Amino acid sequence: MTHPLPSPAQPLKIGTRGSPLALWQAHEVRRCLGVAFGLPDEAFEIVVIKVTGDQILDKPLKEIGGKGLFTREIEEALIEGAIDIAVHSMKDMPTVQPEGLVLDCYLPREDVRDGFVSPGVASLADLPQGAVVGSSSLRRRAQLALRRPDLRLVEFRGNVQTRMRKLEEGVAVATFLAMAGLNRLGMAHVARAAIAPEEMLPAVAQGAIGVERRVSDQRVEWMLSAIHDRDTGVRLAAERGMLARLDGSCETPIAGLAVIEEDVLWLRGEILRPDGSESITGARRGGLSDAAAMGRDLAEELLGRAPAGFFSWR
């Protein structure tokens, strides 16, 4: 089936947040679609949408509260037809999309690892006793507290530049940023080391860009199928299958990573107490066709092994 392609007169509208990373990702989706269909940049219009999460920078995310803090306004624009597709960091996306929207197109995944960022300390292992470390990620805070109970954790939000400034001002001696974001922004040099997944299991879907669309838009469905990366799709199906079964409220630090090796899908998952006093990990391996079921199955195991009171909301 073919459909009319977008053109400079009738451009495809790409919705995104306005952060430097989000803009990079939207341009990358435009580039991929442009290559796939032989279209010039002018056949696309990048529409920047203000989201609540970007406007409140002085509070921890969990206090502002609610899922979709970075996505609600963008999804509304998509439903209303103000944009035709929405580009997201999959790591920030809830496992369930609003009625009428689907999120099943992923670009090839970037580096999944967390980067250790510090002006003065070479690696995680070199952090002195009692050092102050900045992070607002529940997962990173819990993983760090588990490994290094001596460290002092402070909230750290904002884009890469803001965080680097805070480090220079001495608010903390180190922080963590996804290598994917740093690589995309040409800032990988600020990471002193990339942390192996065995040492710090990344967030579910870290490093993956997703493109959301309206269920009813068959032209966009057809166009997106040309840029979708199947391996990334399988890996995210496993990781997000696990997350969907685990994530009651976003209040639990959860990590997960699936990899494909010679047609075998491997999935590792971790749930932690927010204070890092306990971690439960598990793994599965299997075929590529039942990825989501593998994720749910691993989630069941982790839930079954969690003692009463492990989850703050239950």
Ligand SMILES: NCc1[nH]cc(CCC(=O)O)c1CC(=O)O
């Ligand atoms: N939560 C913010 C966020 N969402 C996606 C990325 C990085 C890029 C990615 O994982 O695809 C980041 C910043 C970070 O964690 O360093």
